[in-house]
Amino acid sequence: MSTREFDVLIVGGGLGGMYAVHRLRGMGLKVRAFEAGSGVGGTWFWNRYPGARCDLESLEYSYSFSDDLQQEWRWPERYGTQGEILRYIDHVAERFDLLRDIQLNTRIKAALFDELSNRWTLTTEEGEQFSAPFCIMAAGNLSTPRVPEFKGLASFKGKWYHTGLWPHEGVDFSGQRVAVIGTGSSGLQMIPHIAKQAQHLHVFQRTANFSLPAKNAPLEPEKERQHKAEYAQRRRAAYDTPFGISGHPPPTQSALEVTAEERQRVYEAKWQAGGSISFLYAYNDLLVNKEANDTASEFVRQKIRGIVKDPEVAEILAPKDHPIGTKRLCLDSNYYEVYNQPNVTLVNARRSPIVEITPEGLRTDEAAYTFDAIAFATGFDAMTGALAEIDVRTTAGANLKEKWNAGPRTYLGLMVAGFPNLFVVTGPGSPGVKSQMILAVEQHTDFIADCLTHMRSRRLQRIEAEPAAEDAWVQHVNAVADSTLYPLANSWYVGANIPGKPRVFMPYVGGVHTYRRRCDEVVANGYEGFRLRA
């Protein structure tokens, strides 16, 4: 098969890949993106489980690159459902004619950099080959669904599903005996919906998670009008905040500076208003001081005890093994309330772990259960899973899987030393997953686009991260994480959900504002830490 030649190849047709196509094509570059799905949208294409919804507000969680787009698009609710977000994504693809440069139904299996020609060659699962001087990995951070390797899964006579690979036609659980395994964001969103249909639902919870009420509602026309009137300022302001979200003034007080009554009043107001960022912004030390965090964690535990009528069930649901906010803080609609329904049973899979899946259902070390269907909400091989599925090498002998064997290493989450002309969008070491993701993909892609413009104007062909710059960045990412409470949780941020995955804190938690300033300094200092060559 002949190799087709481009200026830039992009892996992924989600929000990152789509923006990269638009931005780079606007520079006159010949690009091709590859998407494994039969449609664009990444996360929002695959995660079609009941109740799937974004936990950031729609007016924030959207592209900013086109003012006409952000002014014209109407979000019906405070938080977008999976269906609404996918409709928006399909609209963007059509409006900017992106599909002509996105090859769907195409999974990239290998990426090889030729040191002599300075070109990447990508090989698809079907053996097609494409080559370009530059390659951008926009393959997603939560795009490799993972079902634990339970003994006996193949013997199960019922149907099983994973939230990240949900059937497009939907699933009707009416009258069925259903198990949900996993209680992260996906499980918490899905459980109240399945509980409405199922004859009986058993939820297997290994680790309790903190969740706050989303308080979703139709978007108020006045709020929309005002937000849109200030869109440009708000988007700019978002870059100066830790999570990349406007409208939440940074807190100035410690939780320990105020009285218990005052804290209660503040937490209660945040609880009633809904939203996770706002809650974590109640005080300035909730993510860095355990004593301060305890006050917020205990507030939510008391809420759970107040909602769930059976005190034993409430205690299993009340998280005690990690500070609030150190795992992704969930938002839900009527999650804790569901355990007051007679057709829902919580199983403590920490005390009695799942031993095997049986033809009839599953067995823990205490009991056997019969199910018609099992829904796995067991998460993803986060942040490194998508790249681990591609055989990324150079003719100089570098191999990404080997290099990341003890944990991912990047410079700014954007490049990996030893892999010239290969960019990563929101990779490990960037604040991507700890921020408003669409802002993050725009910022990363703009950095890459500006870098390519810089190189073109100087007739430079090759860019790579300097090993010393990468070492320093990895150290910085770890030092920042160690100055917070984040490492206290067994989260996917440290790969804890994947048996055998090295425990390395992967996201940069210094905040979008700090990261963006660092990127700007790097550019101002002539792409400091990168080696650029003709």
Ligand code: N01
């Ligand atoms: O996955 P998770 P997720 N036996 O990894 C359990 C984003 N997201 O799909 O904690 C029993 O959080 C596991 O238990 P434990 C968001 O960033 C956003 O829910 O490892 N249980 C855990 O309870 C989120 O953080 C949105 O002890 C097992 C669960 O499975 C990320 O995606 C919505 C098990 C996995 O939770 C991932 O969320 C959805 C086993 N062998 C997702 N193995 C919104 O925007 C795993 N588990 C709202």
